[in-house]
Amino acid sequence: MDRSVIRLSHCQKEIFCFSVPDECPSCGEELKGSRLQEAPVSLPSPFTNGHKTSCCLLVAPAHDNISRDFDGTSDLHTGISNTTGVVYNYTHGGVRREQSGWERCVSVPMVRPDMFHLLAQWDRYLDRFSDGPMWDPAWHRFNEEDHNCFSFCLQFVNSVLAAEGRSSLSRETFTHSFILPRMRRVSKYNTLYEHIQRHQYYMVDRQVDRQEDRQEDTPVPS
Known part of the structure; x- marks a missing residue:
């Protein structure tokens, strides 16, 4: 996983990919900086050194x-x-x-x-x-x-x-409070990353009131 996942918005869709595509995969419109609803941002990786x-x-x-x-x-x-x-x-x-x-x-x-x-x-x-x-x-x-x-x-x-x-x-409290939330995020991130590797992008309806950097915000491709 040496590539960053980025998120961009267009035509009320959120698109996850490794690089900005030439055309919107939803509506086919050519993507220029001025036509994006917001600047692309990198999705935080769950991994660290x-x-x-x-x-x-x-x-x-x-x-x-x-x-x-x-x-x-x-x-x-x-x-x-x-x-x-x-x-x-x-x-x-x-x-x-x-x-x-x-x-x-x-x-x-x-x-x-x-x-x-x-x-x-x-x-x-x-x-x-x-x-x-x-x-x-x-x-x-x-x-x-x-x-x-x-x-x-x-x-x-x-x-x-x-x-x-x-x-x-206790072991149970420590696991559920500290370990499992981060491991769930890893699972979601891995699934998303593998989906983009196979299909070039993953797309969901845009969430208008997105709260940035919430761990549960990592989407899961179906």
């Missing part, structure tokens, strides 16, 4: 996913970035601290930019947590069901919440 994030939970295709793609069927892997973009993630061999390999992933920010105290403590919390016996293969083995990469991330988040005097999150 995890090594350019800080204090985020990251979701990426698992290492054994040869295509390294989010196809809805392959296993996913999770990690936590520190303030410099090093990604801590738990595997069969223990905790890895990786400076590459997370260039295309889904990012879930865990700390607001104005939380200066927590930002200052984040790396220390992450190092201390990662060195704990729970993540040492000599003490606890990796288990696909209940002691895995997601367990590592969730327990770290809850350890930070506890250190900050806040209530912990």
